[in-house]
Amino acid sequence: MGALEDLLNKPVAPGAPKGVQIPTFTKAWEKRKETVDGGYSLTSSILPADADDIDSILIEHDFDPKVWMLKPGTGAKSTHWDGLRRTKDESGDVIVESVPLKSVRIEVVPRGQSVDMDEIIAAITAQPPTKKRGTKKGGAFVFAIADWQVGKSENPLVDLATRINGIVDDVVHDFKRSGRPWVHIAFLGDELEGVVSQGGKNMWRTPITITEQTRIVRRTMLEIIDRFVDAGAQKVTVVAVPSNHGQAMREPVGTRSDDDWSVESLIAVDDSLRMNRKRYRHVQCFVPGNDHADVVVEVGGLVIGHAHGHLIQGFPSGDRVMAWIARNKLANNPVGHVRLLLTGHGHHFQVFERSGVIWCMAPSMEAESVWWKHRTGDIGSPGVVIAEIEDGQIIYLTKRAAIAA
Ligand SMILES: [Mn+2]
Numbered sequence: 001m002g003a004l005e006d007l008l009n010k011p012v013a014p015g016a017p018k019g020v021q022i023p024t025f026t027k028a029w030e031k032r033k034e035t036v037d038g039g040y041s042l043t044s045s046i047l048p049a050d051a052d053d054i055d056s057i058l059i060e061h062d063f064d065p066k067v068w069m070l071k072p073g074t075g076a077k078s079t080h081w082d083g084l085r086r087t088k089d090e091s092g093d094v095i096v097e098s099v100p101l102k103s104v105r106i107e108v109v110p111r112g113q114s115v116d117m118d119e120i121i122a123a124i125t126a127q128p129p130t131k132k133r134g135t136k137k138g139g140a141f142v143f144a145i146a147d148w149q150v151g152k153s154e155n156p157l158v159d160l161a162t163r164i165n166g167i168v169d170d171v172v173h174d175f176k177r178s179g180r181p182w183v184h185i186a187f188l189g190d191e192l193e194g195v196v197s198q199g200g201k202n203m204w205r206t207p208i209t210i211t212e213q214t215r216i217v218r219r220t221m222l223e224i225i226d227r228f229v230d231a232g233a234q235k236v237t238v239v240a241v242p243s244n245h246g247q248a249m250r251e252p253v254g255t256r257s258d259d260d261w262s263v264e265s266l267i268a269v270d271d272s273l274r275m276n277r278k279r280y281r282h283v284q285c286f287v288p289g290n291d292h293a294d295v296v297v298e299v300g301g302l303v304i305g306h307a308h309g310h311l312i313q314g315f316p317s318g319d320r321v322m323a324w325i326a327r328n329k330l331a332n333n334p335v336g337h338v339r340l341l342l343t344g345h346g347h348h349f350q351v352f353e354r355s356g357v358i359w360c361m362a363p364s365m366e367a368e369s370v371w372w373k374h375r376t377g378d379i380g381s382p383g384v385v386i387a388e389i390e391d392g393q394i395i396y397l398t399k400r401a402a403i404a405a
Contacts, residue, residue, distance in 0.1 A: 063108050071107040079103045139390035140235075140300030141180040142397075143171050146188035146308075146344025146384075147364035148220075149245065151213040153205045155193075155366040161220075164365060167384055167402045168224050172231045174400070178388055181234035184299045185224060188344035188362050189243025189308030191217040191262045196250040198371075205370075210261065218265040222272065225283060236283040239295045240266035243308035243345065257293040296334040301392025305338035309345030309361065316343060318352030321359040340387075340394065347372065347380055349399040360385055360397060 055065040057076050070076065083101040088094055148164065149155050175183055192213035193206050206213075221240075228236055242260035249255045266285050273280035286295050294307040305325075309316045312324045321341065329336030340358050347364035363383045373379055387397035 057104060057106060058108065061104070061106065066114075067111055068108045069111045071109045074107045077105040079105070137179065137181070138300075139180050139388060139395075140182035140184050140302075141175045141178045142184045142186065142299065142304075142342075142385070142387040142389060143175070144186040144188055144342045144360070144362045144385040144387075145224075145365060146362040147190040147347055147366060148217070149190055149193045149364070149366040149369070150216050150220075151193035151206045151208045152202070152366065152369075153207055154368060154370050157208075157216070160366065161216075163367075163382055163402045164220060164224075167365075167382075167400065168227055170403075171384060171386055171400060172227050174386055175228065175233070176231055180300075180388060182300060183228045183231075183233045183236050184297075184304070185228070185236065185238045186304075186306050186342050186362075187221060187238070187240040187262060187266065188306060188342055189241050189262060189310075190245040190344060190364075191220075191240075191243075191265070192246060194245040194247065194261060196247050197245050200251065202371075214261050214265055217262060218268050221265055221269050225269065225273070225280075229279065229283065234282060237297060237299060238266065238269075238283065238285045239297060239306045240285075240287050241295055241306050241308050242288065242293055244310040246308075256291045258288045258290055263287045294335045296338060300389035302340060302389045302394065303338050305335040305341040307335065307341065307343050309343035312343075316346050316350075316359075316361060318350070318354075318359065321352065322354045322357070325357060325359070339392075340397075342385070348378070349381070349383065349385070351397065358394065358397070360387075363399060365402065 054070060054076060058065045058068055058070075080100065080102050082098045084096050085099045086094060086096055145164075145167075148160060150157065150160065192210075193202060194213070195203055195206070195210050221238075225236060225238060240262050242258055242263050246260040246262040247254075248259040248261055248264070266287055270285040273283050273285070286297055288295050293311055294305055296303060296305050298304070309321075312320055314320050321343070325336055325338065325341060327336070328334075335341070339356065340360065342360055342362065344362050344364070346361045347366075347369065348361065349363040350359075350361040352359045362385045364380050365382050365384070366380055367382055368379045382402040383399045384402070385397065386400050388395040
């Protein structure tokens with residue numbers, strides 16, 4: 001290697017092209033040099049990397065061909081010449097004799113993982129595993145619903161109630177078909193329009209009062225639970241989380257994170273369920289602890305986090321939500337340990353997965369927000385999220401669209 005090449009040399013990663021490739025493939029001996037007196041000659045040849053005798057060259061030089069191979073793009077450079085050697089004959093006179101000499105130059109690299117194609121094809125065409133996922137008894141059915149915005153004028157209440165009624169009926173059928181004993185119901189926030197959003201400016205578009213909004217939410221929650229109890233659910237878990245519209249008080253003071261009308265509605269529902277233990281003994285409701293904003297529950301062996309999504313900085317997106325989960329994990333907060341995070345707030349169905357942790361945002365149940373439409377052009381696409389869990393894993397997770405109403 002010349003001096004300039006030495007100065008330009010660099011530690012190129014294995015596998016990257018490095019300089020000029022040696023041309024491969026010629027079986028003919030190429031005569032490089034031949035002296036006139038016949039006492040010295042040099043011939044060289046470059047063998048192709050896939051030549052039959054490459055393995056024997058590797059073996060000859062102690063490289064196991066199963067482990068080593070010629071560096072791709074190179075060949076084995078073989079050089080033959082007749083060397084002159086000084087020796088003595090029988091009488092002790094010094095003579096010069098011609099001796100055939102040979103050298104082989106090869107560059108070897110470790111062989112990549114070798115694959116047995118027959119084995120792979122056999123695995124694809126073999127009888128499928130006998131254990132069928134999605135057919136086992138047990139596990140849980142998940143139903144997540146968000147952003148009803150009860151009370152907002154552009155969201156007519158009878159239309160909304162009809163839409164909720166219809167989708168809950170569809171989902172109860174899905175639940176029955178699933179054969180799962182356990183239904184998990186997630187109320188993901190903004191069930192009502194409230195009186196604090198936009199500094200209270202949304203009240204002009206909110207013709208009914210906060211207690212009327214709460215009454216509708218509370219009774220709708222109870223109706224949904226009742227439908228699943230009637231459908232024969234052996235276990236029912238229900239979650240409600242605080243949200244920006246549900247927040248009980250923001251002015252003149254912002255109160256605790258859990259001080260929220262939707263959370264209070266589920267607490268009231270839970271109180272009523274306790275009055276009829278015979279019918280509801282298998283129903284459990286969960287809300288956040290004091291000054292907590294999320295709920296983490298294990299459902300069918302899967303740790304599920306629930307949050308409305310408004311507390312995640314910026315608008316919820318896959319990367320932001322994953323960063324939020326990761327930072328909660330650094331702090332060892334329960335929501336940092338979830339395998340599924342359910343949120344609402346974004347009014348559109350989204351699923352995002354990183355390293356097997358899934359964030360799913362439920363679509364809204366309201367059909368449209370005029371404020372949001374004017375900002376973005378987006379209108380709603382009402383629906384809910386349904387999923388099935390078996391052996392602690394999500395078998396499927398999807399949006400179920402609401403029938404237009
Ligand atoms: Mn919201």
